Amino acid sequence: MLHRDTVDTTVLPPGERFGMWLDLVARTSAPLRIQSAHSADFAARADFLHLGPIQLVEYRYPSLDATRTRKLIQRSDPELYVLALTTGGVGTSSQDGRHSEIQTGEFTFYDASRPHDVCHHATEPERDQATSIITLIPHAALPLPPQRLAALYGGRMPGSEGVGALLAQFLLRINGHPEQYHAADANRLGAVGLDLATTMLGRHLVAEDAVPTEVRRRALVTQVQAYVHRHLGNPALTPQVVADAHHIALRTLHRLFEGEESTVASYIRDLRLARCRRDLTDPVLRTQPVQAIAARWGFSDKAHFSRVFRAAHGLSPQAYRESHSDPARIVNQPAPMRNAPRAN
Incomplete structure (x- = not known):
């Protein structure tokens, strides 16, 4: 099965959990200034899947507000794009002057090398859990012109139609059932995820010509195969x-x-x-x-x-x-x- 690393703050006493989460975020993606009304008892979990060219992180945490400042970028810049699928709760995102309201089932996109703000809150106060699946993509791995991608920073993209729906289903399936795949599949699965992400971003740029031909071909093959699976009977x-x-x-x-x-x-x-x-x-x-x-x-x-x-x-x-x-x-x-x- 695919190897998954898990970090669960509840293994520590309540007073130490928030600090553990801050250290985790700083090590795995990019340092953020995080505030939460639940900092005194921050019960949260992160599951990591390393899939060759990309990394998937499924987060479950109390409501929080996060900011990536210029100072933090100067301190640490992993040169990553962040493609976030909100799977539970609602939120807001902003980068480069673009501000969006994010709903469950929607994607948002950031460049971790630039300042941005994210707020993510649960919609059920009695549970107070917000969830998301984050795809971390190295700058060098995404075959799209960086200067064109700026038009998408902080924006929202639906995960319920077209390639966005296919990508969302892919992420949910891989994260929900890693035991159904072999460790040897990791690189190939990562390549499929990267192709789908590239195609979705390219289409939202209204610049599909910016997506390499082979990436478009592989993404379309994946769409066709998914269609066949759904209509096999x-x-x-x-x-x-x-x-x-x-x-x-x-x-x-x-x-x-x-x-x-x-x-x-x-x-x-x-x-x-x-x-x-x-x-x-x-x-x-x-x-x-x-x-x-x-x-x-x-x-x-x-x-x-x-x-x-x-x-x-x-x-x-x-x-x-x-x-x-x-x-x-x-x-x-x-x-x-x-x-x-x-x-x-």
Whole structure:
């Protein structure tokens, strides 16, 4: 699984927790001047995931106000961009004269090498917890013109539509379930996250031409793959349907996948087969007919499913299910009675 580092202030006595948090922020991103009404008992947590070119930090903390001053920048400048997704609570942000009200589900963007202000407050006073996922991106890793990015500092970007929604889902998934990924996946996952972030920022600049061609291609591939995952059970899902959904020509979609390990059609087929394999070997679904499982994942024709499955695995779906059943499985059914006495 992905390695995650966690810092939890509640391991210390209440009077020492706020100081621990200030030290943590100074070490992991950039020093901030932080004020909070909860400084006497600052119960907070930070979870860190290192993904190659980027770092993700999920924060949970009491309401706070933070300022990055010129003096603090002179003291320490890690040369980072900060892309923040607010996952709980509301806040405000400002940088370079731009001031924004931030709601849950929205992104905001900063340059940590420039002064900025952030306020983040919980919307439920009885819990008084605000949450966010921060993506730390080194200046050198973001392939966008720095002079153009200034137009986005302190601004707000939705995380509920387009590439922003895809990026938000990616961050929530990775942070919520790091156990589902291998440590060897970290660099690749970081590259995907960086591509999505770059594409989202480029589109909000209304300057997609500023985004390198290969970054745009990889981000669009990720969008297409996410679309396929969401619609896998639709038997009408074809490369043409996928192309139409993304407002591109079919030949463009095929060119898009030339750099991948499979074509669009084979990606759809292999993903459907993988879902069928999983369900066929699931003891909970043992009593479900094979065709019901196939239909759930888009194989509406029984004969076609059997041919495709046998070609891929050398066995019929039923034989595959039986070969992967647990021989020690206990079936709670009475054995047939032999030589039972006849009723008179």
